[in-house]
Amino acid sequence: MSLLEVEGITKNFGGLAAVSHVDLRVDEGEVVGLIGPNGAGKTTLFNLLSGALKPSSGAIRFRDENITGLKPHQICHKGLARTFQSVKVFGGMTASQNVLAGAIFGDRGQMSPKQAGKEAARLLEFVGLSAVAAAPARDLTLANQKRLEVARALATKPNLLLIDELMAGLNPTEVAQAMDLVAAIRKQGTTVLIIEHVMKAIMSICDRILVLHHGEKIAEGTPQEIATSRTVVEVYLGE
Ligand SMILES: Nc1ncnc2c1ncn2[C@@H]1O[C@H](COP(=O)(O)OP(=O)(O)OP(=O)(O)O)[C@@H](O)[C@H]1O
Ligand SMILES: [Mg+2]
Structure with a gap:
């Protein structure tokens, strides 16, 4: 069952489309990764999902209910919680x-x-x-x-937990511990959408990965599909 369904979500800051017409679906029990270069719009997307920002357009459905434009505390009470990139x-x-x-x-x-x-x-x-x-x-x-x-x-x-960069600045042992924590969160029944730059980690903990670039979704697929996608390698992963 789809827990989260996002359609054409867009956020403009003046002339900048920080998030542009992004569609996103997260099913119950999944761990979904959100990756992309700095400034791609990842945190802005989290701010839209959690109600910290109101979308310029588009719709967010969570547990079969339209939550677009609700306040952060209302969204949290509906079962969608988050962490912050800047703690x-x-x-x-x-x-x-x-x-x-x-x-x-x-x-x-x-x-x-x-x-x-x-x-x-x-x-x-x-x-x-x-x-x-x-x-x-x-x-x-x-x-x-x-x-x-x-x-x-x-x-x-929460039914869905949004995690914004848990692993930045950690050493390899700590990264492994953080990966175990994400696995444990899923195991105890919470679906996870996670932003992370540590590729090794994201590739091994996620069922699916979405890639943002300049606010647009440029790819979506299994870790294997993402790692071998030409577009993704060109704009983000490098050779
Ligand atoms: N409140 C705001 N007002 C104006 N511009 C903003 C605001 N928040 C974000 N932006 C801009 O929107 C774009 C996307 O920023 P965002 O923080 O979502 O990127 P990100 O993908 O999370 O990057 P990083 O990997 O560095 O955390 C950037 O160009 C940023 O400067
Ligand atoms: Mg960010």
């Missing part, structure tokens, strides 16, 4: 409190504080941050702040 943790709050905030927001304050605390602890363990649960989020390494955002987003119990 946006609550720096003065502990790692645990960051995840608690997600859990409490996610179920509209229905959970008891005790339940929410348990859930936060479970998710911190899931992303490998139990050891820094009590540390202020701003004191975490950038890689750990990215993981914290994953935990906070998962705390809202």
Whole structure:
């Protein structure tokens, strides 16, 4: 079943079409990759899907409902959560409190504080941050702040999680750990749409990959198809 169906989504900033007539479908249970050169429009597309930006035109359907133009908090409550390329943790709050905030927001304050605390602890363990649960989020390494955002987003119990560059700046061991985390997220039942520049990782974790260039979708296919696509090699991957 299609979880997300995007038709002709476009975002103009003045004369610049940052995202131009992009069609996109994500099925339940998939891990779909979004790649493309710097400035291709990847993060802008996430901002459109999550309601941070309103599209200039086009439509977004999520779980068979038109969510085009809804506010970020409404979209999150419908089951679509995200992380941020430039991390946006609550720096003065502990790692645990960051995840608690997600859990409490996610179920509209229905959970008891005790339940929410348990859930936060479970998710911190899931992303490998139990050891820094009590540390202020701003004191975490950038890689750990990215993981914290994953935990906070998962705390809202999303059907679809948008991850914007989890692996930038990580060493090979950390990249492997991040790949394991994405696999674990899918396994526990959350569909994933992920932006990533680390090609080795994206090629091995994704079922399908979409390529953006100057705001347009220039290719879509299996990792194998993308890796051997002439257009993609020319504009993005190089020889
Ligand atoms: N709020 C904005 N106002 C004006 N232009 C913007 C805005 N946000 C993004 N852009 C422009 O839109 C284009 C796409 O940017 P975007 O951040 O979506 O690219 P990206 O594919 O995520 O790149 P990167 O890989 O570097 O993160 C860029 O030219 C950028 O400068
Ligand atoms: Mg980006």
